[in-house]
Amino acid sequence: xxxxxxxxKNLHLGVYPPSGRVRVAVPLHISDEAVRLAxxxxxxxxxxxxxxxxxxERQSAREMVTGESHYYLGQRYRINVIEADGPGRVKLRxxxxxxxxxxPGTNAQQRxxxxxxxxxxxLKALIPPLLEKWQAVIGVEVADWxxxxxxxxxxxxxxxxxxxxLNLELVKKPAICLEYILVHEMxxxxxxxxNERFREYMDQFMPQWRLHRDELNRTPRAHDEWGY
Ligand SMILES: [Zn+2]
Numbered sequence: 001x002x003x004x005x006x007x008x009k010n011l012h013l014g015v016y017p018p019s020g021r022v023r024v025a026v027p028l029h030i031s032d033e034a035v036r037l038a039x040x041x042x043x044x045x046x047x048x049x050x051x052x053x054x055x056x057e058r059q060s061a062r063e064m065v066t067g068e069s070h071y072y073l074g075q076r077y078r079i080n081v082i083e084a085d086g087p088g089r090v091k092l093r094x095x096x097x098x099x100x101x102x103x104p105g106t107n108a109q110q111r112x113x114x115x116x117x118x119x120x121x122x123l124k125a126l127i128p129p130l131l132e133k134w135q136a137v138i139g140v141e142v143a144d145w146x147x148x149x150x151x152x153x154x155x156x157x158x159x160x161x162x163x164x165x166l167n168l169e170l171v172k173k174p175a176i177c178l179e180y181i182l183v184h185e186m187x188x189x190x191x192x193x194x195n196e197r198f199r200e201y202m203d204q205f206m207p208q209w210r211l212h213r214d215e216l217n218r219t220p221r222a223h224d225e226w227g228y
Contacts, residue, residue: 003035011038013046017151020050052218064111070098072122074174081111088114116168123147123171123178130182138205140189154216157185159192173216180212 001022012025026035039046062068066081077098084101088111091099102111124147135141143162150156150167154177157164164185170178183206191198202209 001039011035013039013042015046015049015053017053017056020053022046048217062108062112064100064108064115070115071172072098072119073171074177079115088117090115090118119171120147120168123166123168126171126175126178127166127182130179134179134183134186134205138183138186138190138201140186142186142189155181155185157188159188162189177212177216180206180209180216183209 001024003024003026005026005028008025008027011027011030014023014025015021016023022039024035024039062070064079064081066079068079069076070079071077072092075095077092078096080093080097080099082099082101083104083106085103086101088100088102088106091101093099100111100115102114106114127145127147131142131145141162142164145164145166147166147168149169150165154167154170155165164182166178166181166185170181184202187198187201187205190201206212
């Protein structure tokens, strides 16, 4: 692993995709022995993260052919690629099969695009009712929100603009995970940092939030490095 000494206050440990590279940023005054201990105590967390990246690597090589598995709201679907004229579209046939309609002769990348567009539409449709519900509960107002692909975060919140971003990948997770990330980002409008006060708000609004966090952490993109 890479150890970098810097003029910082706290030791910071990160595991990064795609290889699962481990990097520790260490304050200047901390001894090598203390660094070693800090890493050892987080070893199982590091292993878990690395396992997840390995799995993500395997997951990312998609061919978009019939029989392949793709996820939607925590449910695994077998895709069924159907060549047809007209714009590409996706339709859930039942609880296990997802029909992906594409123009004849499309390649994997184009098929992937059809699915991604559908994912984005679905996720965008899920968010407004959740926002409405949680704005009333938490007592904050989100001025703007959007969906985008993010490599390292499940969501983010610009406190000044009161703008929330959600990771498109959330559409593949159980709906409660999306709700948890949304609540987390909205709580940042009450408390910027991941501190005790932040956790108290989370406990108050969503007592089971740790379960949802763990569910998300079983999969690649943690909301942030410590998985709050
Ligand atoms: Zn956060």
